[in-house]
Amino acid sequence: xxxxxxRDFAARLVPPLCAAVALLGLWELWVQWTxxxxxxxxxxxxxxxxxxxxAGELAAATWNTAVAVVWGFALSAVVGIxxxxxxxxxxxxxxxxxxxxxxxxxxxLVAIAPMLVIWLHAGVSAVSVCAFIVSLFPVITNTxxxxxxxxxxxxxxxxxxxxxxxxxxxxxKLPGAVPSIMAGLRIAAGLAVIGAVVGxxxxxxxxxxxGLGIVVVVAAKQGELPMLFAAVAxxxxxxxxxxxxxxxxxxxxxxxxxxxERPD
Amino acid sequence: MIKxxxxxTAWIALLLSVAxxxxxxxxxxxxxxxxxxAGSAGSAGSAGGSRPAVAVxxxxxxxxxxxxGGFYAAAHDHLYEREGLAVSIQAGGAGVQTWxxxxxxxxxxxxxxxxxxxxxxxxxxxxxxxxxxxxTSPQALMVHRDSGVTSLGExxxxxxxxxxxxxxxxxxxxxxxxRYGFDKVEVVQHGGNLTLFLNDPxxxxxxxxxxxxxxxxxxxxxxxxxxxxxxxxNPYLAxxxxxxxxxxxxRAEVEAFVRATRAGWKAYLDDPRSTNEYLKTQxxxxxxxxxxxxxxxxxxxxxxxxxxxxLGSMSEVRWKTLADQLHELGEIDQVPDVTKAFVNIExx
Numbered sequence: 301x302x303x304x305x306x307r308d309f310a311a312r313l314v315p316p317l318c319a320a321v322a323l324l325g326l327w328e329l330w331v332q333w334t335x336x337x338x339x340x341x342x343x344x345x346x347x348x349x350x351x352x353x354x355a356g357e358l359a360a361a362t363w364n365t366a367v368a369v370v371w372g373f374a375l376s377a378v379v380g381i382x383x384x385x386x387x388x389x390x391x392x393x394x395x396x397x398x399x400x401x402x403x404x405x406x407x408x409l410v411a412i413a414p415m416l417v418i419w420l421h422a423g424v425s426a427v428s429v430c431a432f433i434v435s436l437f438p439v440i441t442n443t444x445x446x447x448x449x450x451x452x453x454x455x456x457x458x459x460x461x462x463x464x465x466x467x468x469x470x471x472x473k474l475p476g477a478v479p480s481i482m483a484g485l486r487i488a489a490g491l492a493v494i495g496a497v498v499g500x501x502x503x504x505x506x507x508x509x510x511g512l513g514i515v516v517v518v519a520a521k522q523g524e525l526p527m528l529f530a531a532v533a534x535x536x537x538x539x540x541x542x543x544x545x546x547x548x549x550x551x552x553x554x555x556x557x558x559x560x561e562r563p564d
Numbered sequence: 565m566i567k568x569x570x571x572x573t574a575w576i577a578l579l580l581s582v583a584x585x586x587x588x589x590x591x592x593x594x595x596x597x598x599x600x601x602a603g604s605a606g607s608a609g610s611a612g613g614s615r616p617a618v619a620v621x622x623x624x625x626x627x628x629x630x631x632x633g634g635f636y637a638a639a640h641d642h643l644y645e646r647e648g649l650a651v652s653i654q655a656g657g658a659g660v661q662t663w664x665x666x667x668x669x670x671x672x673x674x675x676x677x678x679x680x681x682x683x684x685x686x687x688x689x690x691x692x693x694x695x696x697x698x699x700t701s702p703q704a705l706m707v708h709r710d711s712g713v714t715s716l717g718e719x720x721x722x723x724x725x726x727x728x729x730x731x732x733x734x735x736x737x738x739x740x741x742x743r744y745g746f747d748k749v750e751v752v753q754h755g756g757n758l759t760l761f762l763n764d765p766x767x768x769x770x771x772x773x774x775x776x777x778x779x780x781x782x783x784x785x786x787x788x789x790x791x792x793x794x795x796x797x798n799p800y801l802a803x804x805x806x807x808x809x810x811x812x813x814x815r816a817e818v819e820a821f822v823r824a825t826r827a828g829w830k831a832y833l834d835d836p837r838s839t840n841e842y843l844k845t846q847x848x849x850x851x852x853x854x855x856x857x858x859x860x861x862x863x864x865x866x867x868x869x870x871x872x873x874x875l876g877s878m879s880e881v882r883w884k885t886l887a888d889q890l891h892e893l894g895e896i897d898q899v900p901d902v903t904k905a906f907v908n909i910e911x912x
Binding site: 337338339340413414415417418421422423500501502503504505506507510514517518519520521522523525 | 659661663664667668683684687688689727730732733734737746747749750751752753755757759760763764895
């Protein structure tokens with residue numbers, strides 16, 4: 301079983317890796333061949349070289365952004381699931397409050413980030429809140445939809461056996477909503493990275509707490525394309541790591557019973 | 565096997581032709597003719613006469629304000645038209661990288677700052693500086709007057725200031741960091757407005773010595789201003805750039821543009837009021853009285869200390885000093901040949 305799982309994992313890993321190597325190879329050859337102006341395009345080898353030369357700075361920036369992403373995501377997971385559960389408890393509550401959660405999705409982060417700097421401190425704390433705001437909505441909406449999707453006969457069966465509302469929630473509704481909640485968390489994991497990086501554009505700190513967003517702004521302003529690409533690549537890695545972590549959690553929670561986590 | 569390659573090549577050729585079209589826009593535009601309004605082209609000027617005006621664009625790196633007063637004066641007073649040019653001044657904003665627009669040929673002229681120009685030249689962008697509006701850099705930091713801060717250094721070292729808003733990526737930020745250190749203050753992103761600063765008396769913010777302090781005063785906050793030039797970092801700011809190629813191919817237009825620009829700045833220094841009224845119609849955010857006051861305050865920065873030079877002229881020594889400073893700060897990895905970075909076009 302384990303050997304099969306390793307084979308499956310390798311089979312899933314090899315195609316994207318081959319595609320990445322081929323694309324990077326083509327990119328490198330294109331730059332070596334055409335020599336575009338350095339302010340327009342750089343080669344992958346230059347990105348690696350500059351990233352290695354400034355590895356310490358990039359590592360610190362990645363760490364700062366990662367801390368903000370994890371805080372923001374954790375907060376949106378806890379608050380999002382709690383709000384989803386709350387809204388699912390009453391149709392009236394849902395009708396009254398759900399439209400306001402939509403505002404979260406449409407709020408222009410760049411406009412409120414300066415306010416966050418006033419209320420909190422610039423850097424990780426304000427940036428975490430940016431990540432939280434951006435990633436909250438999918439968790440709320442997926443939790444709500446997951447709980448609402450529990451077949452009513454199942455709920456009635458619980459009632460028939462005299463289950464209290466708390467038991468219905470913890471033994472039926474929440475476990476039943478886990479696949480939907482996990483889908484929301486997967487979206488939120490990627491959004492938290494975007495929220496943190498964009499938040500740093502406005503609410504970032506330029507000193508010790510500088511994150512990948514500041515590296516992106518500085519590199520863009522200075523025409524340092526290799527650093528710009530390196531920072532964007534690291535932000536992508538951060539996003540992949542976050543989604544990967546949610547996938548692991550989903551597997552642990554659902555592999556025994558849910559069809560989505562069963563091997564093919 | 566051949567077919568896909570041919571098809572791929574065709575796609576690349578198509579993309580390149582589109583890119584070339586976009587890049588060639590500025591140059592092409594300059595060859596297009598636009599009718600000159602009656603009563604202006606025929607009046608005087610070296611390139612005027614009965615020839616149709618040559619259309620060129622000037623891309624600003626910020627919104628219309630007295631920083632660009634001379635350009636608007638030249639447009640408003642028909643000075644560009646008298647030189648045979650139909651200049652469209654395009655407003656910029658945060659994040660607009662004007663030098664890239666010039667380097668790719670999207671516009672023939674733009675405003676940039678000297679540090680950007682040196683850095684971009686090392687990245688294969690063939691830029692040439694033509695006219696420096698500010699002979700002395702007006703870049704400064706301002707604090708609330710009642711903060712008790714009396715020097716630039718005190719902002720970072722005294723503990724009286726808790727938070728400093730600076731625009732990351734600008735060379736003077738690194739200069740300040742190296743000189744004073746950022747350990748005792750929280751350095752935050754400059755958002756391009758005064759919201760944070762006005763609400764926090766322990767905050768310092770970057771500014772142009774004659775612009776934001778006036779806006780702060782209008783909102784009831786008295787400030788003290790400390791120019792970074794006094795600390796030894798004094799690059800040319802608001803510099804007109806073009807590309808080496810455009811200069812080589814359109815020397816006459818470039819010279820005409822600089823001549824009219826210089827005349828515009830002379831007019832603006834003499835009397836900025838009518839131009840400021842015009843600026844207000846061009847979506848300037850400052851009020852007209854504030855712009856009149858700013859125009860007055862910016863005069864010493866435009867004229868500079870060197871009274872022997874003419875408006876907008878640049879010196880090799882200043883460019884070399886800046887290149888050395890940027891190299892020392894690690895902003896550029898080599899000291900370039902600065903003589904190729906600028907051209908002084910003298911007035912006749």
